[in-house]
Amino acid sequence: MESNYKIRNVEKEDLTQIFQLEEEAFKPSHYPLFVLRQFYDILSDLFFVAVNEHNQIKGYCFGGIDHNSKTGWVFALAVTKPEQKRKIGQRITIKLLEALKNRDINTIQLTTTPDNSSAINLYEKLGFEKVTETADYYFDNVPRIIMRLKIK
Numbered sequence: 001m002e003s004n005y006k007i008r009n010v011e012k013e014d015l016t017q018i019f020q021l022e023e024e025a026f027k028p029s030h031y032p033l034f035v036l037r038q039f040y041d042i043l044s045d046l047f048f049v050a051v052n053e054h055n056q057i058k059g060y061c062f063g064g065i066d067h068n069s070k071t072g073w074v075f076a077l078a079v080t081k082p083e084q085k086r087k088i089g090q091r092i093t094i095k096l097l098e099a100l101k102n103r104d105i106n107t108i109q110l111t112t113t114p115d116n117s118s119a120i121n122l123y124e125k126l127g128f129e130k131v132t133e134t135a136d137y138y139f140d141n142v143p144r145i146i147m148r149l150k151i152k
Helices: 012-026 033-046 088-101 117-125
Strands: 006-009 045-051 057-066 069-078 108-110 131-135 145-152
Touching: 012 033, 012 057, 012 069, 033 045, 033 057, 033 088, 045 088, 057 088, 069 088, 069 131, 069 145, 088 117, 088 145, 108 117
Parallel strands: 069 108
Antiparallel strands: 006 045, 045 057, 057 069, 108 145, 131 145
16 A cells, blocks of 8 residues: 655754654664664665655665665664554655765665565565574674665
8 A cells, every 4th residue: 555655854853753653663772762863863865754644654664875885875764663564664665775875885784684575576576685683683692684675
């Protein structure tokens, strides 16, 4: 089912709602609010939200760039549970990928857990390929799959 949600750049006032969604989606391994604020301060041009007609955040996605390796990164993607399966995650990720592709990068990478089949399917649909699996990527004994999208 398609959605009529608007995708836009993050605003500082969005951060509290984003944090609530971050907690819901990734607890206990979620980004603290102060880290989201710092991402906003340095990466707001690569930080997007999906909002409904009441300006309620129903999803977000943000990334960054490693200029040394010319690699873009998708750091986080989350959609509220009631709004999943409505292509919000796909639309917001495409917006981030477009923003990253306009930079001087060769690849875009991300990580996800091996059991997150919804995320893996979405990323594969967008052209990402599994590169490797790391048993302790975040030093928390939780395996992560690294996925890559070649740009050039």
